[in-house]
Amino acid sequence: MPPFPVDTSVWLALPIGVAFGAILERAGLGSARTISQQLSFANWTVVKVMFSAIVTAMLALFWSAQLGWLDISRVAIPETDVIPQTIGAAIFGAGFALASLCPGTACVSAASGRRDGLVAVGAIAIGSILTAEFWPALGKVAENAPRNSATLATDLGVPAGAVVFCISLLAIAAFLLAERMEHPVQIEQTRSVLQFISSNPIVVALVLSVLAALQRDTVSGQRLLTTIAGEIGNEADHVEAIQLGDWIRQQRPGVRVVEVVESVADVNPDDYTIPGSAAVSLVDIPNLQVLQADTLVLYSAGGTHAAQAWVLLRARGLPSVFVLRDGLAAWEDEIMSPAPPTDSSVSSLARYQHARELQRWFGGTIPDQGNVWSAPTAPPRSGKPARRRRNTC
Amino acid sequence: MTGSRTPAPATYVNPYAAGVVLGLLLFASIALAGRGLGASGGFTVAGTAIVAAVSPEHVAQHAYLSEWAPHGALAALTDWSLLELTGVVIGAFASARLARRQRAEVEHTRQESSTTRLVQVIIGGTMLGVGARLARGCTSGLGLTGGALTSTGAWIFMAVAFATAFATAFLLRWFPSSVILAPAPVKR
Numbered sequence: 001m002p003p004f005p006v007d008t009s010v011w012l013a014l015p016i017g018v019a020f021g022a023i024l025e026r027a028g029l030g031s032a033r034t035i036s037q038q039l040s041f042a043n044w045t046v047v048k049v050m051f052s053a054i055v056t057a058m059l060a061l062f063w064s065a066q067l068g069w070l071d072i073s074r075v076a077i078p079e080t081d082v083i084p085q086t087i088g089a090a091i092f093g094a095g096f097a098l099a100s101l102c103p104g105t106a107c108v109s110a111a112s113g114r115r116d117g118l119v120a121v122g123a124i125a126i127g128s129i130l131t132a133e134f135w136p137a138l139g140k141v142a143e144n145a146p147r148n149s150a151t152l153a154t155d156l157g158v159p160a161g162a163v164v165f166c167i168s169l170l171a172i173a174a175f176l177l178a179e180r181m182e183h184p185v186q187i188e189q190t191r192s193v194l195q196f197i198s199s200n201p202i203v204v205a206l207v208l209s210v211l212a213a214l215q216r217d218t219v220s221g222q223r224l225l226t227t228i229a230g231e232i233g234n235e236a237d238h239v240e241a242i243q244l245g246d247w248i249r250q251q252r253p254g255v256r257v258v259e260v261v262e263s264v265a266d267v268n269p270d271d272y273t274i275p276g277s278a279a280v281s282l283v284d285i286p287n288l289q290v291l292q293a294d295t296l297v298l299y300s301a302g303g304t305h306a307a308q309a310w311v312l313l314r315a316r317g318l319p320s321v322f323v324l325r326d327g328l329a330a331w332e333d334e335i336m337s338p339a340p341p342t343d344s345s346v347s348s349l350a351r352y353q354h355a356r357e358l359q360r361w362f363g364g365t366i367p368d369q370g371n372v373w374s375a376p377t378a379p380p381r382s383g384k385p386a387r388r389r390r391n392t393c
Numbered sequence: 394m395t396g397s398r399t400p401a402p403a404t405y406v407n408p409y410a411a412g413v414v415l416g417l418l419l420f421a422s423i424a425l426a427g428r429g430l431g432a433s434g435g436f437t438v439a440g441t442a443i444v445a446a447v448s449p450e451h452v453a454q455h456a457y458l459s460e461w462a463p464h465g466a467l468a469a470l471t472d473w474s475l476l477e478l479t480g481v482v483i484g485a486f487a488s489a490r491l492a493r494r495q496r497a498e499v500e501h502t503r504q505e506s507s508t509t510r511l512v513q514v515i516i517g518g519t520m521l522g523v524g525a526r527l528a529r530g531c532t533s534g535l536g537l538t539g540g541a542l543t544s545t546g547a548w549i550f551m552a553v554a555f556a557t558a559f560a561t562a563f564l565l566r567w568f569p570s571s572v573i574l575a576p577a578p579v580k581r
Contacts, residue, residue, distance in 0.1 A: 009426045013473045016422050017480020020430055020533075023418065024481070025488035027411035032500045034405075039562035045408045050536060052412025053419060057429075057541035060420040075423055078530055078539035080546030085528045085535075089550040092524025092531065093557025097565065098517025102532040103525055104432035106518065107478060111485035113497045119511050120518040121436075127522020128433060129440030135457035135526075142527060150545040163543050175409075201413065 021108055030108030032100035032116060039097055044178035051171040052201075059208045062164050066215060073226030080150035084142055099123075145295070148236055149227040150319055157292055157317055161212035168209035172202060228314045237310055239322035241334040242351070244297055245358040248276055254294040257324075260285065260305040274299065274324075274331055275362060285309045290318065299324040299331075335359055403492040419537055428473065429538025433525035435478030437461050442469035524554075 027049050028034045037043035065072035096102055101109055101120045109117025135142050153160040179196060196202065231237050247255045257277035261267055267279045280288060282305050290296060296313060298321065300306040306323045313321045324330065333339070338355035341348035423429050438461055445452040445466035452458045452465075462469040469475065489495045501510035525531040528550050530539060536554075539547020 010471055010473055010476060012422070012426045013476035014480040014483075016418065016426070016430070017477035017482075018484035018487075019418050019480075020415070020477070021481035021484030021486075022488040023411055023415045023484075025485040025494070026406045026492070027408055027415075028405035030485055030489065036562070039558055040566065045405070048408035049412040049415060050532070050540075052409050053415035053537055054540040056413045056416025057419040057423070057537070058416075058543065060417070061423065061541060064420075064424070070424055075427055075542065077542045078535055078544045078547050080544060080549075081529065082546065082549060085546045085550050086553050088524045088526070088528025089553035090524070090557045091520050092528060092550075093554040094561045095517040095520025095522075095524055096532075096554065096558040097561035099514045099521060101514070101518070101521075102432070103436055103521060104430075104481060104531065104533045106521075107432065107481045108485035108489075109500075111482045112489035113495045115497065115499045115507075116501070116510055116514045120514045120521070123515045123518025124433070124522040124525070125436045125440045127519035127524075128437040128526050129444065129522075130519075131523045131526035132437055132441065132458055132461060133444075133455070136455075138527075146529075147546075151543045152545050152548060153543060155545045160543070167540075167543065201409065 020104070021111065024105060024108045025112065029105045030112045030114075030117070032105075032109060032114075035096075035102075035105065036100040039100070041181055044182055047174055047178055051174050055168050055171045055205055055209075058164055058167060059205060059212070062160065062212055063208065066212075073230070077149045077151060079146050079148060080155075081144055081146040083140065083144040087141055095127075145320070147319060148231065154224065154317055154319055155292065159213075159215070161215040165209040165213035168205055172197070172206070175202075224315065224317065228311065231314070237314075237321075237323055238325040239297055240325050241330040242355060242358065244274075244324055244331070245335045245355075245362065247295070247297075248274075249358060249361050252295070254291065255297065256290065256294055257297045257299070258288070258309070260298055260300040260309040262305070272328070272332075274328065280309075282309060285312050286316065288313070292318065293320075294318070295320040295322070297322050297324055299327040301328070303327050335362055400493060402494045415537070416541070419541055423538070423542075426473075429534070429541065430477070431474055431530065431534030431538060432478060432481065433522070433531035433534060434474035435472075436522060437526060438469050438472045438475040439478070442466045442475070445469065528554075 024030055028045055029049065034043060034045050038046040061070070061072065061075075064070040092102075099106070099116075099120050101117060103124050106117050106120035106124055110121045111117075131138070131142075151160070152158075152163045156163070176193060176196065179192070183192075197206075244257070246252075248257070257274050259273055259277045259279045261279045261281055263281050264279050264284075273279070277299075290313075296318065298306040298309050298313075300309075303323075303326075306327065310321055310323045326333075334355055335358050338352060338359055341352045419430050441452060441458050441461040443466075444458065445462045449465060452462055462472075486495075499507040499510055501507055505513075521531070528535060529546070530536075530550065532554070535544070535547040535550045540551060
């Protein structure tokens with residue numbers, strides 16, 4: 001046995017890779033020429049291969065989950081982190097055009113003997129490792145608000161089948177455009193379109209996607225519940241007090257802090273609350289007026305109501321809901337009166353300084369100077385977040 | 394064809410057929426192993442493994458690098474994405490050989506020299522590496538896998554990456570100073 005853990009299904013990686021490489025090579029995607037011609041709209045191989053692969057796999061996944069053959073909730077859905085992904089995609093796209101290769105096809109090109117492919121492989125590895133090396137320094141450009149199982153269906157609040165249907169239509173439209181641009185002088189345009197649409201694979205794809213659109217959304221409901229359970233399991237349901245402090249201070253758009261209470265009428269207005277938070281009773285949580293894009297942070301006196309509200313809101317399909325870890329107590333300990341670090345390591349010192357900055361901003365007290373409860377109820381210099389959120393919640 | 398000539402390379406397969414087979418492979422990978430296809434992850438693992446081989450402490454202390462090789466350089470060799478990438482190279486090599494497309498060459502247009510092409514590839518390749526890392530995937534891991542799983546981030550990536558790629562290719566063709574960087578001429 002090796003002295004480190006080995007993934008049990010790892011033996012599959014090599015044969016899957018071999019098949020992947022062979023298919024890319026057979027389709028001509030190991031040649032920068034093919035990709036370059038796609039980018040000048042002369043040869044639509046890239047679009048055709050990618051869209052047919054996506055639609056085939058998407059329909060197979062949707063239907064095998066729908067028929068109960070595959071537990072889709074155990075499949076890791078690639079993370080969504082909009083800002084870094086948009087920046088990354090723009091850099092990637094420009095590099096794609098310059099090199100006329102992408103990471104996978106660069107390997108295929110190199111394996112076909114092409115020297116430019118080999119150079120591309122080296123350059124991609126260097127670019128990757130440099131980014132990884134400077135990852136902490138990149139801050140929000142690298143890591144802004146990663147979300148684990150965000151799908152178009154959960155983010156847009158539509159059934160998964162509807163998304164499948166729309167993507168299939170988009171693919172067929174792209175294929176028609178591709179055929180048209182590759183054969184611009186064809187006289188009987190309408191007939192060739194009809195011929196293409198009525199070809200067997202397209203008909204199969206169309207039928208499967210229309211049926212998908214008609215499916216009741218049981219799978220995505222089940223998937224959501226399993227996703228929620230998974231998030232609880234891997235602690236993705238929590239946000240740290242420091243993080244929340246940063247969000248409020250930076251006025252991150254869409255952040256709303258909610259204190260979940262038994263009944264709003266019983267709330268003592270003199271009790272300390274997190275600046276900008278609004279009290280909402282647990283029974284009103286399912287009807288809370290929020291936007292899909294909002295980031296909700298929940299806390300409650302005992303923590304139980306916040307956790308219950310979290311499940312309710314996630315089950316409603318809101319993608320970005322967090323419970324403040326250790327509730328108001330953590331806010332008071334970590335932000336309003338941060339304790340000096342017990343060790344002198346650079347990281348805990350930096351954390352302490354960061355907490356002190358937040359403390360000053362939120363107007364907390366220095367621990368030995370007395371009572372936390374005397375802290376003001378709103379940030380001192382900017383009352384904006386408080387007012388804005390109170391109005392909207 | 395005369396006997397002394399090597400036989401012509403095989404033609405490429407129908408792209409739709411290739412796409413359907415690729416889609417079935419992607420589905421099989423997700424169904425059997427719980428993960429789809431990817432490429433850029435393997436590059437990061439390989440790079441991290443090299444760094445870990447030179448300086449294990451650096452990787453172990455680095456919050457992000459240590460995620461890519463949590464058990465050191467040797468263990469990284471059994472990483473899924475690196476093994477898959479190794480498979481890609483083997484599969485492509487065999488396929489190119491069987492199709493008689495195995496050639497030591499630098500693909501470039503008539504207007505540009507091999508050197509220009511290589512400079513272009515070094516700049517473009519580095520950008521691909523940076524972009525894929527920031528986006529958490531590339532045309533395979535995000536485009537194909539995330540696309541089929543209807544991940545929001547994957548579709549944002551695809552839209553932005555392809556829009557930028559088409560725009561960049563367009564600019565490269567029309568910028569007078571970079572005519573040599575023009576994409577390959579259309580062969581009909």
